[in-house]
Amino acid sequence: xxxxxxxxxxxxxxKFMFVNRKxxxxxxxxxxxxxxxLISAAFEQDVSMAFVDDGVYQLxxxxxxxxxxxxxxxxxxRALDGYDIEKLYVEQESLEARGLTEDDLLxxxxxxxxxxLAATMAEQDVVISH
Amino acid sequence: xxxxTIAGKEIELDEEGFLTNLADWSRDVADYMxxxxxxxxxxxxxxxxxxxxxxxxxxxxxxAVRVLTKAIGKKLGPDKGNNKYLYELFPYGxxxxxxxxxxxxxxxxxx
Numbered sequence: 001x002x003x004x005x006x007x008x009x010x011x012x013x014x015k016f017m018f019v020n021r022k023x024x025x026x027x028x029x030x031x032x033x034x035x036x037x038l039i040s041a042a043f044e045q046d047v048s049m050a051f052v053d054d055g056v057y058q059l060x061x062x063x064x065x066x067x068x069x070x071x072x073x074x075x076x077x078r079a080l081d082g083y084d085i086e087k088l089y090v091e092q093e094s095l096e097a098r099g100l101t102e103d104d105l106l107x108x109x110x111x112x113x114x115x116x117l118a119a120t121m122a123e124q125d126v127v128i129s130h
Numbered sequence: 131x132x133x134x135t136i137a138g139k140e141i142e143l144d145e146e147g148f149l150t151n152l153a154d155w156s157r158d159v160a161d162y163m164x165x166x167x168x169x170x171x172x173x174x175x176x177x178x179x180x181x182x183x184x185x186x187x188x189x190x191x192x193x194a195v196r197v198l199t200k201a202i203g204k205k206l207g208p209d210k211g212n213n214k215y216l217y218e219l220f221p222y223g224x225x226x227x228x229x230x231x232x233x234x235x236x237x238x239x240x241x
Binding site: 041073 | 191
């Protein structure tokens, strides 16, 4: 019975990076990206998420989505850990440009410079941008 | 969308029998869903349902079965956080069936 849940052996593990550039509630991109990432976890790949530009707002504490008629999915970022998605990269320049620091974020992240992030991005097999 | 009457209240379901409006959930709704799924509810079933509803409240998603199993193991112990135990309670898939009975949406990351 338990074998039903296991993915087939022998597949290659690829490095996937999901890049988030948009604010969470103005468009559907952030929520869609989050759902894609949660689903991708089932395939046991090497998944990371990067937050740049207005995408850093997706991880900001204290967002109130009332009035947007959208579900507040901020809390869902805290579920990523349980899905074994622990590589969350935030671009330092984007944080600074918006007057934010790591303390303003909901989850533990790795803050890196644009240059470091570019290098990490170059190591990926697949980069998907939302 | 199909409508059903549960404990005197009109309730809307989606085509797979999940609640359309999560706020419609009650213990009566759970009993109705369980009967539809041919699951006889015991304290052990309720423990999983309560756990799932807490998980949803905390993270705003219904967990994939793998994540549910791990989280239950952490909270209720390894004798409950395993596929055998959960499939005995919910033979057609613990995440899917328990989410339906618990009034949650279909699990995210269920393939």
